[in-house]
Amino acid sequence: MEPPEDVSPLVEGDAAVIEESLDHPEAFAALYDRYAPAIHRYAARRLGSGAADDITADTFLAAFRARARFDPGRTSARPWLYGIAANLIGRHRRAEVRGLRALARTGVDPVAHSWVDEADDRIAAQAAHAPLAGALAQLATGDRHVLLLVAWADLTYAEVAEALGIPVGTVRSRLSRARRKVREAVGSDPHSPHDAPEAATHG
Template sequence: MNGSPGRPDEDATIIADSLERPELFGELYHRHAAGIHRYAARRLGEGSAEDITADTFLTAFRMRARYDLARSSAQPWLYGIAANVIGRHRRTEVRALRALARTRHDPVAESWTDRSDNRVAAQAAQGLLAGALAALSAGDRHVLLLVAWADLGYQEVAEALSIPVGTVRSRLNRARKKVRNALGGVDPTLVYDFQEVAGRG
């Protein structure tokens, strides 16, 4: 842990203060839980999202004394913890992605599309994308989905996964190439949202 917290509203300050007043950690939950929940729901479905979110914040609370206070935003740190928790559920994620690729209908899909007229077209894209995501290594999938679904930048992904920015770039390039090939040449940056896939199909 190095550096010192800055403004009182920064995440780092909340974490530091929570060491003596644990109840303050709840503010971090209020700030970031919705984003972590959305990310977990997209990765593993609504049924697992609550548990993933709870495990993420419980782990963060237990590890808060080791937080690097030089980092004012805890968002990358929390997504990194969430990625590790999801990693422990990797078989569930891969099984769900493969089911979606095979059947084009899976409970996880409920997290990815709404009930609209574009649903049928979106399901066709879902099958291709889900198969491509299932075929990625866990590391490549984490990087791609943290960029795509958590809207993290390269540096934030590097912080989240404790890897160099260069590794983020190479994993992202490799993942995009594999997904692009699986989608018949469609740029995966255009298919982060399945509704967008349907609209461009």
């Protein structure tokens, strides 16, 4: 059944869902249904499918506990949720780097398998290549967060800035630095379809 014409678009409904959940906690499940699959895919690409289950559960638990602090002026909870997930993934930095280095060294790693399974964009497909894995392992955590939020989570520069709590200019500088290192390692630039519009929007 089609929703009435005066119903707000899905992304504009996130704040309303969160506000309703303050009095009716079960309403928060709608946010989980909307975003959990994408958060799980992103976590699986970075840490493997096993860790992704915990990252996803912990992301929504943390979001539920912090929902009263969500800015109702935001049109979407997506950057907020990815920011929580990125923070949780950051706590597994050593495991992520270990997996990337293992892939770079041997070409075989459980995390690589999850990347190949989810190879529905260029960087995910290329992640099975040892040089790219090595380059990602060498990135600073903040630079890796920015690169992969753009390339794998498909966030715009503004959304990455919101997710990580940093200025858009910092997103640009981190992304530029990360891309330079990746280009040096694999001879190509994993870019996002958001590049052109973002350059126009934020330039």
